[in-house]
Amino acid sequence: MRRSVCNRLLALTIAILLLSTHAQAQEEITAKEVDAYLRTVEQDATEIVRSRQLERIATWIQDNIADGAVFQTSINISASNKRKGFADLSLEKQDLLRIGGVFAGSFQKQEIEDYSLEATALEVVSQGPGVATAKIRWVERMRSKVAGPTDGSEKASKSAEITLESATDCNHLLRRMEGRLIIGLSTCTADLKF
Numbered sequence: 001m002r003r004s005v006c007n008r009l010l011a012l013t014i015a016i017l018l019l020s021t022h023a024q025a026q027e028e029i030t031a032k033e034v035d036a037y038l039r040t041v042e043q044d045a046t047e048i049v050r051s052r053q054l055e056r057i058a059t060w061i062q063d064n065i066a067d068g069a070v071f072q073t074s075i076n077i078s079a080s081n082k083r084k085g086f087a088d089l090s091l092e093k094q095d096l097l098r099i100g101g102v103f104a105g106s107f108q109k110q111e112i113e114d115y116s117l118e119a120t121a122l123e124v125v126s127q128g129p130g131v132a133t134a135k136i137r138w139v140e141r142m143r144s145k146v147a148g149p150t151d152g153s154e155k156a157s158k159s160a161e162i163t164l165e166s167a168t169d170c171n172h173l174l175r176r177m178e179g180r181l182i183i184g185l186s187t188c189t190a191d192l193k194f
Contacts, residue, residue: 027129045060067093073089073186074086120139121135138170145161146159172184
């Protein structure tokens with residue numbers, strides 16, 4: 001009899017845990033949850049760049065971008081208020097991982113003086129349990145110095161200052177995975193100024 005009561009309590013406990021996990025997985029993604037996620041992304045990016053731990057980019061991409069995600073991006077490039085060109089990119093997660101490595105390598109020789117990332121959710125629309133679309137504006141600013149060539153000449157010792165600013169408007173598909181948000185299919189338009 002005692003064993004039967006213990007088995008029933010164990011079964012009841014397991015049922016409650018399963019139901020609460022199932023109910024949690026069925027919750028809609030809210031604007032508040034997206035805002036909290038964006039604050040985390042801002043903090044992570046700022047910490048990675050300012051601490052020069054750029055090798056962490058690959059880990060961040062792995063943790064925050066869904067497998068199979070595609071980023072369709074159109075970029076307008078300008079310098080000194082003159083249009084210099086444009087690029088249309090279609091990037092998968094593996095492409096982002098490779099680009100992240102190139103980005104990390106190229107910035108190892110630069111002295112990053114200032115960096116900021118601001119993300120604003122303009123609209124969040126639930127697409128069902130654990131899935132939403134979000135219009136997000138990303139504004140990224142960076143100022144760095146690039147060392148000149150090291151051939152020993154006076155000219156070589158000078159460094160150039162580079163200022164980059166990008167404003168990117170994206171429509172992201174967001175999914176909740178294991179209790180946290182990840183970014184899926186995305187279409188973006190960006191203006192990059194230097």
